Amino acid sequence: MAYDHAKVEKKWQHYWEENKTFRTSDKTEKEKYYVLDMFPYPSGQGLHVGHPEGYTATDIMARFERMQGKNVLHPIGWDAFGLPAEQYAMKTGHNPREFTNQNIDNFRRQIKSLGFSYDWDREVNTTDPKYYKWTQWIFEKLYEKGLAYEDEIEVNWAPDLMGGTVVANEEVVNGKTERGGFPVYRKPMKQWVLRITAYADRLLDDLDDVDWPESVKQMQRNWIGRSVGASINFNVDEHPDESIEVFSTRADTLFGATYIVLAPESDIVDKIVTPEQKAAIDEYRQKIASKSDLERTDLNKDKSGVFTGAYAINPVNGAKLPIWIGDYVLSSYGTGAIMAVPAHDDRDYEFAKKFKLPIIPVIEGGDIEKEPYTGDGVHINSGFLDGLGKKDAINTMIEWLQTHHAGDKKVNYKLRDWIFSRQRYWGEPIPVINWDDGTKSLVPEDELPLRLPKTDDIKSSGTGESPLANLKDWVNVTDKNGRHGKRETNTMPQWAGSSWYYLRYIDPKNDKMLADPKKLDYWLPIDLYVGGAEHAVLHLLYARFWHKFLYDLGVVPTKEPFQRLVNQGMILGTNHEKMSKSKGNVVNPDDIVNEYGADTLRLYEMFMGPLTESKPWSTEGIVGANRWIKRVWRMYLNDDNSTSDMLIADNDGKLDKVYNQTVKKVTDDIEKMRFNTAISQMMVFVNEVYKNKTLPKRYAEGFIKLLSPITPHMAEEIWQQLGHKDTIAYAEWPTYDESKLKDDQAELVVQINGKVRAHITVAVGTSKDDIEKIALADDNIKNNLQNKTVRKVIVIPNKIVNIVAN
RNA sequence: GCCGAGAUGGCGGAAUUGGCAGACGCGCUGGACUCAAAAUCCAGUGAUCAUUGCGAUCGUGCGGGUUCGACCCCCGCUCUCGGCACCA
Structure with a gap:
């Protein structure tokens, strides 16, 4: 009968589960391959079609590497703490555990229906006390x-x-x-x-x-935001006990500083504010306190601030600089205080213009009347810095500050604790x-x-x-x-459990330690980590931080956890927009699995385009994928399940070239995770088989092995029908014969002035001179060269001939 | 504003090292099979012109450049997407 995806997929999922086909051993004589998906949060909505994209990619890699003889660790688990369950529980008067477990069961069912080759004996769950014991231990x-x-x-x-x-x-x-x-x-x-x-x-x-x-x-x-500069100390006029430290990457512009700005929250403000200014300062600080961060930054680019009435002394020239507060200075970065150099800083310039503060240029170039100049140039109005460029001036100034105990080198980070x-x-x-x-x-x-x-x-x-x-x-x-x-009644953030879960997969049942060091030594680092770009910063930074900390403790053997990272792109709706309930363009993987089967979904998602790009879903596309799967099936089996007439025992040699090409390209493409082009090459092969009407058994077996990581259920069934007793999951990956890829004839393009005018076929190895003669002898070339003089002939053997003529 | 990625037929995409642009799939058109349809198999399918055949011209966001030759390299723009957004 025709291919019955429901029956075949159920059969093999059952087989894999019964036989624990994908259980990973910790035998260390084999080379290891650790391939990991980003930790899923089991939401009440279940999977969307974006999940299987990354999961299919990692599953293909896991299956591919197994067939290459590697010991593969490919685990899955649940990042199951989190707000939605708590909110649901509060609303309904239940414990979140119950709700969470239901969601996990649903996720597990969906994931299993897609035929991923996870080692289910290593499943972890952040909400399991046996797991979070070690999260607490790390804390x-x-x-x-x-x-x-x-x-x-x-x-x-x-x-x-x-x-x-x-x-x-x-x-x-x-x-x-x-x-x-x-x-x-x-x-x-x-x-x-x-x-x-x-x-x-x-x-x-x-x-x-x-x-x-x-x-x-x-x-x-960018997130870490390291910036190298100097800290500079300013004494406060009439307040001998107070001083203000600022951070600047442009110590060279110190002669151009015309005022100081403190973050409104700065403690020192209360100590230095003059009685006349106190009311204005208090009012401003009140106003700022009620503003949200959004209002302070995104929505309000207009500079605001108030003068404290106090003055700071510029250490380099003794100038009296008015001290202001303003919310464009952030209390959480550096020291919460800046020296303002309006001539050479956009923000200071805007502030100075608004409050009519002096602007003194200290670098040549630009027009201070019109805009600040932030580029490099020769220093002016800067005493001992005059004549120097930016880099030298910075170094010279820092040396001066060090000798006069007015400042030092300093590094700051945008990163916060x-x-x-x-x-x-x-x-x-x-x-x-x-x-x-x-x-x-x-x-x-x-x-x-x-x-x-x-x-x-x-x-x-x-x-x-x-x-x-x-x-x-x-x-x-x-x-x-x-x-x-x-x-302590506070709990940890969701990031905690997901910052080390990849270590627990290595030794998930160990109750003596986080994981056995010997096993960690064997399995780390992770060879391939696939997930969405939304985790580019926080999750990946937190996990790296914990890993480095554990490295310092001697718990893990590597400095970094994730050697290779790939972000899968987003799958958009058919209207090229992000899938969302409100837009009504969401595709549920359950529906696709029911109608076409998991293999079709896997194949289609890999064929849509490059893994890393965003691409729109296509209803016709999924039908096409399903059509091709059935076409492959018919290549092997007739509707009555008898072997297809196309299959022949002996190799007639007619598919030698395309088969070897296919093995080579598919192997290479899968290694580089270019699944779309791997699939297209397999389609080319199938088209050739149909044209050829025969398929030698050896190639039939090789081809189904190539396809098996992508459509494992169908591949297992065909493999069995071909007479094999064991799973295809550990069958040896096909190899190709380089000699079969070469032709003795090469087709060359002949161009005149870069335009294709003829094709010629010559024996491989023909000399440049001979190729040139053959090209010039071609009828079409002769016609085109009438009334023209040949100036030059470029011959690239086996590729192209370009005749330059006029 | 800054940083990063990108723009190729009706659609998704391919071209791996500067060497035939459009592989493969979808869609569409035609043919075979069928009483008929579906399914399947086969063929065609960038645009324009010429069609009796050979063919010719244009064509990879826009404008320049380098080169015998450019989707690919360089310079200048436009637009789209992702991230950051007063970090001194």
Whole structure:
């Protein structure tokens, strides 16, 4: 009968599961290949067609490498903590675990229906206490090394939402909560913070050692935002105890500094503000405090600020510089204070123009009347720097500052420390106890995991603390000496569990340690990591940070976790727009699997275009993919399941060239993850077979092996029908015969002045002179050369002849 | 504004090292099979002109350049997408 995808796919999925075909051993004599998908969050919506794109790509690589004889680790698991489950639980009065488990079951069912070759014995789940025990363990190590600390951080506080709750940045839209539209205020709260900035340089430098898309590296570099410059100290006039430190990458322009600006939040403002200016300053600071970040940055490019009445002394020339506050200076970067050089900085220029502050040019070039000049040039009005260029002037100035104890070299980063607390129930509890005497301690390692207490009644605490604060039995603790304390009620962010999950796959059931060092040594680093570009910065930076920390502890053997990274593109709707419920252009993979089968979905998604590009879904395209799958099937089997007449035992030699070409191109393309062109070459082969009407058995077997990573179910069935007892999953990958690729004849293009005028066929190895003679003897060439003089003939053997004539 | 990627038939895309632009698929047209249709198989399919055949001209976002030869390299633009966005 005709190909029955439902029956065949079910049969082989069952076979793989029963036989544990894809269980990975830790035998170390084989070469290893670790291929990983980005950790899925099992949402209530289930899979969309974007998921299988990346998963199919990694699955093809896993299957390909197995057939190449490698020991492949290809795992999957669930990043299952997170807000949606908590919100659902609050609404319905259930525990989020139940809801989460349902979602995981649905995801697992969908993923299994696509025939991916995961080792299901290694499935992990971040919400499993056996897993988060080690997430907590890593936190404790960070704390012990001084890399986890508490700080007062401003959070998004929505007092009217669910009785008072903290919301994430993503949940704030135009200063209101995304759900309900309640106002959001900035409120400082004590938060756990991880000192990722201590790793800034290494996170930056080691990007050079990984095989990642340049765009992702660049995004991480920008995010870390290392900038080298100088710190410069300004004394404050009439305040001998106060000084202001600024950071500048342009110390060379110090002679051009005409005022100082402090971030409005700066503590020093209160100490130096003059009585006359106090009211204006207070009013301004009040106004700023109620502004959201968005209003302070995105929406408001217009400079604002107020004079404090105080003056700073320029260390290099003793000039009195007015000290202002202005919200274009960020308290969170550098020292929260700048020296303003309006002649050579766009922002300072705008501010100076608005408030009529002096503008002194110190570099030649540009016209200060019209706009600031930020380029290089010869220094002027700058004392000992006069005549120098930018680079020399910077160095000279820094030396001067060092000798006069007025400043030093300094490096700053845009990267901020990682705010690690979430005021949520559904996350890993932070294993810390705050004792009444003001001290704090970690939950002892042998008491980990610190389990999340079960409750069906998750309620907002109303204080900004997590719902855990309501659970008095859990929160209150007494040590053996009768000392009372309270557990930390903040939980960890979703990023925590996903920052090290790839290590747990290596040894998922180990209850003595995070993972066995011998196994880590064998499997790391990950050879291929595939996922969406949305994780280009945060997830990949956090995971790299934890990996480097674990490297320093001696837990992992490599500096970097992910050697090769590939971002799959987005699959757009048929209207070329991003798929979304509201646009009604969402394609559900379940429907495609039901109608055409998993193999068709896999084949189509790989054939649509390059893996890394965005491309639109096409309803006709999926039909075409299905049509080709059936065409392949008929090449092997008739409708009554008897062997196709095309199959012949002996090789008649007619397909030698195209078969060997196909093996070569498909092998090469899969290695480079160019699945679309690999498939097109296989289509070429099938077209040739149909034209030829015969298919030698050896090529029939080789071809189905080439196709098997992409359409594994059909391939297994055909392989079995060809008389094989074992799975095709470990069959040896075909090789090609180089000698069969060569022709003895070569067709050359003959051009006149770059335009194709004729084709000639010559024996391979014909001399340039002979080729030239043959080309010039061609009738069409002779016609075209009438009334023309041949000036030059270029011959590229086996390719082209170009005759220059006029 | 800054950084990055890109623009090729009616559509998705291919051209791997500067050497026949448009592989492969979709769509469309025609033929075979069929009472008929579907399915399948085969052929054609960038545009314009010429069609009796050979063919000719144009053509890879736009304008220049380098080269015997440019989708590919260089210079200058336009547009699209992604990221960052007062980071001193």
